[in-house]
Amino acid sequence: MRAGSGNTESLWQATASLPEYALLDEDANADVVVVGAGIAGLSSAYSLARSGKRVIVLDARGVGGGETARTTAHLASGLDDRYYELERMHGKDGARLAAESHAAAIAHIEHVVRNEGIACDFERVPGYLIPGAGSDTGELEREREAAARAGLDVAGVEPADVLGRRFDGALRFAAQAQFHPLRYLAGLAEACTRLGVRIHGHSAVREVAGGKDAHVHTREGRRVSAGAVVVATNSPMNDRVAIHTKQSAYRTFVVALTLEEPVAPCLVWDTEDPYHYVRIWHDAASGATWLIVGGEDHKTGQPDDETGAFARLTHWTRERLGVAGEVRYAWSGQVQEPHDGLAFIGRNPSDDDNVYVITGDSGNGMTHGTLAALVVTDLIDGKPNAWAELYSPSRKEFHGFQEFVRENANVAAQYADLVTAGALDDVEEVARGSGAVVRRGAHKLAAYRDFDGALHLHSAICTHLGCVVRWNAVEQSWDCPCHGSRFDPLDGGVINAPARAPLAAAPDNGRE
Numbered sequence: 001m002r003a004g005s006g007n008t009e010s011l012w013q014a015t016a017s018l019p020e021y022a023l024l025d026e027d028a029n030a031d032v033v034v035v036g037a038g039i040a041g042l043s044s045a046y047s048l049a050r051s052g053k054r055v056i057v058l059d060a061r062g063v064g065g066g067e068t069a070r071t072t073a074h075l076a077s078g079l080d081d082r083y084y085e086l087e088r089m090h091g092k093d094g095a096r097l098a099a100e101s102h103a104a105a106i107a108h109i110e111h112v113v114r115n116e117g118i119a120c121d122f123e124r125v126p127g128y129l130i131p132g133a134g135s136d137t138g139e140l141e142r143e144r145e146a147a148a149r150a151g152l153d154v155a156g157v158e159p160a161d162v163l164g165r166r167f168d169g170a171l172r173f174a175a176q177a178q179f180h181p182l183r184y185l186a187g188l189a190e191a192c193t194r195l196g197v198r199i200h201g202h203s204a205v206r207e208v209a210g211g212k213d214a215h216v217h218t219r220e221g222r223r224v225s226a227g228a229v230v231v232a233t234n235s236p237m238n239d240r241v242a243i244h245t246k247q248s249a250y251r252t253f254v255v256a257l258t259l260e261e262p263v264a265p266c267l268v269w270d271t272e273d274p275y276h277y278v279r280i281w282h283d284a285a286s287g288a289t290w291l292i293v294g295g296e297d298h299k300t301g302q303p304d305d306e307t308g309a310f311a312r313l314t315h316w317t318r319e320r321l322g323v324a325g326e327v328r329y330a331w332s333g334q335v336q337e338p339h340d341g342l343a344f345i346g347r348n349p350s351d352d353d354n355v356y357v358i359t360g361d362s363g364n365g366m367t368h369g370t371l372a373a374l375v376v377t378d379l380i381d382g383k384p385n386a387w388a389e390l391y392s393p394s395r396k397e398f399h400g401f402q403e404f405v406r407e408n409a410n411v412a413a414q415y416a417d418l419v420t421a422g423a424l425d426d427v428e429e430v431a432r433g434s435g436a437v438v439r440r441g442a443h444k445l446a447a448y449r450d451f452d453g454a455l456h457l458h459s460a461i462c463t464h465l466g467c468v469v470r471w472n473a474v475e476q477s478w479d480c481p482c483h484g485s486r487f488d489p490l491d492g493g494v495i496n497a498p499a500r501a502p503l504a505a506a507p508d509n510g511r512e
Helices: 039-050 083-116 138-149 181-194 306-321 365-381 401-419
Strands: 028-035 055-058 123-130 154-157 160-162 165-167 170-178 198-200 205-209 215-218 223-231 247-258 267-270 277-282 289-299 327-338 344-347 355-359 434-440 443-449 455-459 470-472 477-479 494-496
Touching: 028 039, 028 215, 039 055, 039 181, 039 223, 039 355, 039 365, 055 223, 083 138, 083 170, 083 181, 083 365, 123 160, 138 154, 138 170, 160 170, 170 267, 181 198, 205 223, 247 306, 289 306, 306 327, 344 365, 355 365, 434 470
Parallel strands: 028 055, 028 223, 055 198, 123 267, 223 355
Antiparallel strands: 123 170, 154 170, 160 165, 205 215, 215 223, 247 289, 247 327, 267 277, 277 289, 344 355, 434 443, 443 455, 470 477
């Protein structure tokens, strides 16, 4: 696999076959152009096509080439941001709408699976919130009361038998679900094409314009004209500042272990910080049963110990769940954490009214991406939507102010790297299969030596807003600690937005 593009293979990538779609090699037009072929983009294309729209989908890689392949694929209305916190920030009505919309997203996926005949192991399962080690079980009672006020079917269970272990207490959320995300995405793509949607891979969008002459331009110079543009790229590449000050990019880590003894399928998450989240998947094709455990989140580009995350997850699994199975897959992904707990879905505040964004998955990308399709379709169709105001990117009541201040102060602090020394004194010190930032005179260089010994030099300055990138040893990529842009170490190409342009070539080929 190419360095930086998701160097660690996920369980989902290893057990799914995704359709290939050709590069867009001509100018085109549509009613709506969707940028991104993950769950948010293809769900939007599907809903828009069913409403009668002519849709074109463009993706820099292809179907499932982004963060949908890196998820654990929980389908939950029991949200990890806690309903008592959502009540505080959005009021009881806001918390109720959040619960309603995520439950509707699960039901929508179930409907699509059934109607389109998608074999993706969808099943309804219970979800459990368990106390973190040494935490106060009083938090569970606060959450039970708030989740019940929001309309969820939730009950306290004491003691609780979860994943074969006994806990002093837990909350049980009914009617949660799980599926194989890439098998679902493959089926959704095929359903889209049956509806007339044109999907093009290897077609990175470099420019988005709204208004009467709405269009996008691809990296290869192709133009797609449309009545509306939907940017569904995990982090919006068409927005330079506005959205990115209200959310932060985090890396999250996952291990998948084989289980010898059968365990009833369920979703589990705990109250630790960073928290852990767990699910069971039985692969009927191979007969294998998998325990999938995620957590150890940290801000992108700001690791305490990036390479140790998998070991810590494995240790937690052994100690807390008593599971001794073999770790077969370990991977990481990127999530966008909005400062007030809910996604940004709708008209982009810094664009014309016919440019829409879907971002801020908050660790619930499968349901946020699905409900986003329902919201955006109604907005484009000019229909009222009960959830649109709650998720509006320009919502007037922004309640995560303290988090907003803290996260943006953290961003500001990262610019100090512009004047510090590099991690190494000379590019000759960079080992094979690794990277380091090296100062050469006035310049900071991102130096990567591939496994064959060839050195690849780029400017270490992120092309979004000028922070200094840092080396990600797990995924072998250059990651920006300010807003989460990520770059390939071989050619400097963009892996994750908001950056649109690749890392620049090293000044004078890295010479002083």
